[in-house]
Amino acid sequence: MTDTLAPRRRPTIRDVAQHADVNASTVSRALNPDTRHLLGEEVVKRVLESARHLGYRPNKAAAALRGGRSHLIGMLLPDITNPVFPPIVRGLEEELRGHGFSVMVASSGGNSAEQDQLLERMMGSMVDGLVIATASRQDYLVQRCLQENMPAVLVNRGEDARHVPEVVNDDFLSMKLAVDHLLALGHACIAHLSGPARLATGAGRSLGFRLAMEAADAEGIELACAEFTREAGALACAALLDRHAGITAIVAANDLIALGCYDTLKARGLRCPQDISIIGHNDMPLVDMLDPPLTTLRIQHLEMGRQAARLLLNHLQNPGTTPVRITLAPQLMARGSTAPPARRHNPATG
Amino acid sequence: MTDTLAPRRRPTIRDVAQHADVNASTVSRALNPDTRHLLGEEVVKRVLESARHLGYRPNKAAAALRGGRSHLIGMLLPDITNPVFPPIVRGLEEELRGHGFSVMVASSGGNSAEQDQLLERMMGSMVDGLVIATASRQDYLVQRCLQENMPAVLVNRGEDARHVPEVVNDDFLSMKLAVDHLLALGHACIAHLSGPARLATGAGRSLGFRLAMEAADAEGIELACAEFTREAGALACAALLDRHAGITAIVAANDLIALGCYDTLKARGLRCPQDISIIGHNDMPLVDMLDPPLTTLRIQHLEMGRQAARLLLNHLQNPGTTPVRITLAPQLMARGSTAPPARRHNPATG
Numbered sequence: 023m024t025d026t027l028a029p030r031r032r033p034t035i036r037d038v039a040q041h042a043d044v045n046a047s048t049v050s051r052a053l054n055p056d057t058r059h060l061l062g063e064e065v066v067k068r069v070l071e072s073a074r075h076l077g078y079r080p081n082k083a084a085a086a087l088r089g090g091r092s093h094l095i096g097m098l099l100p101d102i103t104n105p106v107f108p109p110i111v112r113g114l115e116e117e118l119r120g121h122g123f124s125v126m127v128a129s130s131g132g133n134s135a136e137q138d139q140l141l142e143r144m145m146g147s148m149v150d151g152l153v154i155a156t157a158s159r160q161d162y163l164v165q166r167c168l169q170e171n172m173p174a175v176l177v178n179r180g181e182d183a184r185h186v187p188e189v190v191n192d193d194f195l196s197m198k199l200a201v202d203h204l205l206a207l208g209h210a211c212i213a214h215l216s217g218p219a220r221l222a223t224g225a226g227r228s229l230g231f232r233l234a235m236e237a238a239d240a241e242g243i244e245l246a247c248a249e250f251t252r253e254a255g256a257l258a259c260a261a262l263l264d265r266h267a268g269i270t271a272i273v274a275a276n277d278l279i280a281l282g283c284y285d286t287l288k289a290r291g292l293r294c295p296q297d298i299s300i301i302g303h304n305d306m307p308l309v310d311m312l313d314p315p316l317t318t319l320r321i322q323h324l325e326m327g328r329q330a331a332r333l334l335l336n337h338l339q340n341p342g343t344t345p346v347r348i349t350l351a352p353q354l355m356a357r358g359s360t361a362p363p364a365r366r367h368n369p370a371t372g
Numbered sequence: 373m374t375d376t377l378a379p380r381r382r383p384t385i386r387d388v389a390q391h392a393d394v395n396a397s398t399v400s401r402a403l404n405p406d407t408r409h410l411l412g413e414e415v416v417k418r419v420l421e422s423a424r425h426l427g428y429r430p431n432k433a434a435a436a437l438r439g440g441r442s443h444l445i446g447m448l449l450p451d452i453t454n455p456v457f458p459p460i461v462r463g464l465e466e467e468l469r470g471h472g473f474s475v476m477v478a479s480s481g482g483n484s485a486e487q488d489q490l491l492e493r494m495m496g497s498m499v500d501g502l503v504i505a506t507a508s509r510q511d512y513l514v515q516r517c518l519q520e521n522m523p524a525v526l527v528n529r530g531e532d533a534r535h536v537p538e539v540v541n542d543d544f545l546s547m548k549l550a551v552d553h554l555l556a557l558g559h560a561c562i563a564h565l566s567g568p569a570r571l572a573t574g575a576g577r578s579l580g581f582r583l584a585m586e587a588a589d590a591e592g593i594e595l596a597c598a599e600f601t602r603e604a605g606a607l608a609c610a611a612l613l614d615r616h617a618g619i620t621a622i623v624a625a626n627d628l629i630a631l632g633c634y635d636t637l638k639a640r641g642l643r644c645p646q647d648i649s650i651i652g653h654n655d656m657p658l659v660d661m662l663d664p665p666l667t668t669l670r671i672q673h674l675e676m677g678r679q680a681a682r683l684l685l686n687h688l689q690n691p692g693t694t695p696v697r698i699t700l701a702p703q704l705m706a707r708g709s710t711a712p713p714a715r716r717h718n719p720a721t722g
Contacts (some may be wrong), residue, residue, distance in 0.1 A: 077519055092497060096476070103461075108455075111479070112451075112453050112479075124478060126446075126476040126478050127452070127478065128474060128476050128477065129462075131466075136474075143442070146442070147444060308631075308657075308659070308662065309658070312662060313664075
């Protein structure tokens, strides 16, 4: 179908030149406020009238081709329907807007071929820089940006090699806050439903969980979810409960996985927090209004977007600077989904 | 700050020509699979090696300037953090991807100057068409698209004059389903917290509410919210309860306004649904998991995005066709926030 679509015709600088009966270079000069004074007043007036009449507009892409800036920043998301990302985008937009840049967001649906194509199209439409929220720990897009000399910043998910600047949450601190909260409530048998290990958020929270449990001389159980989704969380929670009957608390690697735990508990007639306490991660919108309200780690999403904007602007100004990693501190939001464990009889707690 | 940013340099076709020691036109032919056969094998090989060595990539924006297509569709949102929009974007992406197009999303934060600038930048980066979710009933952006001969489709919010194709929810049907549900439960004193009248969704649902009440020979109370937000909903709900003590049910113009009603009821020690039943609109993610789960009208968001994609593709193929309005049917999701009214004493019912 694509091939049968007829190209749209828009007026060019040559059309304006013909209409105003001048050279194309005269049109360029007349349309540019910086060079307009080089021409006679009458010529400028005639060119502007022709441009208006024909509906001509100066082309940003053309300007960008000539070596200027488009003032567009591209942002790549894995999935626009994951509520983690919109507040990051908003923070990015707010900060960049103040410097005259706009943001265009594209999501790949987790499809790597689509991701590559989006990257090429964004570069092709002359974005000045990219903010990448799709990064895996070894990321192909980052390689492409480096090859193309395209300024890029990672947000939310970092990369192991740290080739480009990044803004991430302190996942070790998150897990320490979560584990300490549960231990303080009296839980002894705590499990972590981790995210995919290929993503920095999955691997980092998993390691953070183990370190936090070790620091408290406690032993944790861990099971990985295939994806950071509610469905994957429900499946993993079911497998966890089948294998480890004594669990009294679950640290989910994100809120969607925690919601999957809610689903599985409900399906099995188990109550949260009476039977099992659950902690999420991210504090996405509305989880404070759930039944029960979800205890979770609040990420500084807006700030993450703002910081990413600043890193990118800095990168545009000073291309040679060392890529830094900025880590933001999470905050425990203790709500109704965590409580002291019930003194029920089960194989693990006696 | 913007002005001090140095332009990024990327290799041009001339750099490749110089490196391979051929003419620029030879480079063009060698890089284009359709014309490559016109050249000798050795020359093609040399050009491709030079291009790879220099990191040259064919420029989509340049191709678009020469009259081709960018295969990019721009989408304008009022606010990326409003959960109504991500599923619409996803439906749009899915359908367009099947036809070789990608979507770039930008949100204006409800700021009309920013909206204009985003439109200009999207046109400047040579999008092939636009999907507009920000429309007011008389919309300036639509005027600009018509002037510029830029294919555009409205989604979620329509325009009074119907200059361009649109895909919207059937708001009259929504309100009929909501009102009939409440009447069937036995409510006699029903209020509508409407959205802004400048938006088609605000005005349409308000008119739909009045028509549905009239059809049932019932009299409704209406109060407008300043915005489609939780905060505006909470304020309007408070004003409503102050003025009309006898209300037993509220039809909110969207879910965020309904959440604002939850907040106000909670702050005043009123229970939902025992004291006041509440219906939302949109069925955004997680409202089924709230306490109480929100009764609401489910909009076909994914389908809305898909239909918008088809309208736009059709518009690209047949620029002259009549702009149609596609209306999708909503579905009542009856949940815990609506119940028969309590037989309490109050000025209106007692």
